[in-house]
Amino acid sequence: MRNPRPVPIVESGVGGKRLFIVGVVVVLAVAGAVASLWSRTDLRVAPAxxxxxxxxxxxxxxxxxxxxxxxxxxxxxxxxxxxxxxxxxxxxxxxxxxxxxxxxxxxxxxxxxxxxxxxxxxxxxxxxxxxxxxxxxxxxxxxxxxxxxxxxxxxxxxxxxxxxxxxxxxxxGGSRTGRPDPVSPGELLAFGKLTGPPPRSTRAAEVSQPDQLEQFLRSLPAAGDELVRGDGSALQAGQGRRRFGFVLSGCREKTAILMIGEDRLAAEPVGDDATSCESAEHYVAVFAIDAPHVPPGARLG
Structure with missing residues (x-):
């Protein structure tokens, strides 16, 4: 009885090389598809x-x-x-x-x-x-x-x-940058402590234009925060935005928030409620806000 002739796995010559290359390409393609499928499946099966x-x-x-x-x-x-x-x-x-x-x-x-x-x-x-x-x-x-x-x-x-x-x-998730949006649509551009009480006439003003901002700041005692008294670059409101300045009183305040009502815009200082001062301290805050968020006819302060 004759032994059966072995069946060649890959033929020699140019045809055999072509077959080998095609086989490798197919294997790699299948492996890539499986890896891609695994990656997508992995994302789907790991929900928040x-x-x-x-x-x-x-x-x-x-x-x-x-x-x-x-x-x-x-x-x-x-x-x-x-x-x-x-x-x-x-x-x-x-x-x-x-x-x-x-x-x-x-x-x-x-x-x-x-x-x-x-x-x-x-x-x-x-x-x-x-x-x-x-x-x-x-x-x-x-x-x-x-x-x-x-x-x-x-x-x-x-x-x-x-x-x-x-x-x-x-x-x-869902915020513009990943970090929480401000609690108010008003963006605080600068907050600084004044060296003394401001004139009574200076409490709140729209400072959207450069000359308005300059006039508002010139009326105040010196501010400790260089952002307010600097070259003004930190106070740029941006296109389609309005800018408002406020003078606030408090005790060891750290920041301020713009409060927006249907008929009023006001700023409120924020600090440590447990602290006390012998006399009131005074601060200046400048906010920028997208124009559509400003109620028509709203009064300031």
């Missing part, structure tokens, strides 16, 4: 975990601002209303948002607020989520998919969460 939090309100509608921020005090709760001074079409207004946040115990918790535009899918609620330490985001729940809609939904979700879950360096 739900964080224990109290959902204070959830709303879907239209006319809401785009903001993601953290409120850490009653002052913040009053200031955040500025983002919602121009909401409409059934959306929660400034009073609604302030009331939700004002009654919380800021000694043990913070309030995390998300307001953003999504797509056509409707939802019945939201969960606070985290994809790692020092990071918070949100996920819609009870979602119903819609292929088309007249206008994408705006979503508002407000959560109360333990302070330990929201450290000072917290990153927020």
């Amino acid at each position: 975990r739900t964080v224990k939090a109290e959902l204070l309100t959830f709303h879907q509608g239209h006319g809401l601002p785009r903001v993601a921020t953290v409120l850490r005090s009653g002052t913040d709760a009053r200031a955040v209303r500025g983002w919602f001074a121009d909401t409409g079409r059934g959306a929660p207004d400034a009073d609604d948002v302030e009331k939700l946040a004002a009654g919380r115990d800021y000694g043990r918790e913070v309030v995390v607020l998300f307001s953003y535009t999504s797509d056509c899918d409707s939802a019945r609620g939201a969960h606070l989520t985290s994809d790692g330490p020092g990071s918070l985001s949100m996920r819609l729940t009870g979602v119903t998919e819609h292929e088309e809609c007249a206008e994408p939904y705006d979503n508002l979700a407000v959560f109360a969460v333990e302070k330990a879950r929201a450290p000072s360096g917290l990153m927020l």
Whole structure:
């Protein structure tokens, strides 16, 4: 009985080399596809975990601002209303948002607020989520998919969460830079302590134009903060923004927040409430704000 002839695995010659090269390419392509599939699958099977939090309100509608921020005090709760001074079409207004946040115990918790535009899918609620330490985001729940809609939904979700879950360096999904947006739409450009009391006539003024800013600062006693008395580069408002200056009184204040109401713009100093001073100290604060956030006809101070 003859032994069976061995079957060659790869033929010699040019044809064999071609077959070998093609085989290697196919193997590499398959390996790449598997690796890519594994990578995508790995991302899908590792969703952000739900964080224990109290959902204070959830709303879907239209006319809401785009903001993601953290409120850490009653002052913040009053200031955040500025983002919602121009909401409409059934959306929660400034009073609604302030009331939700004002009654919380800021000694043990913070309030995390998300307001953003999504797509056509409707939802019945939201969960606070985290994809790692020092990071918070949100996920819609009870979602119903819609292929088309007249206008994408705006979503508002407000959560109360333990302070330990929201450290000072917290990153927020949905914010413009990852860091929480300011609690007020007014951006603090400069804050400085004055060397003495200002004239009574100088308390608040619009300083959008360079000559307005110069006149306002010239009327004040010397400011300790070089940002205020420097070359003015730190006080640039930017295109489409307005600028306002305020003189404030307090005791060992550290910063200030712009409070925006439907008919009034005012600044409030922020510091350590436990400190005391023999006499009031005086400060200057300059803010920039996007023009649409300034209520028409609002008075200053």
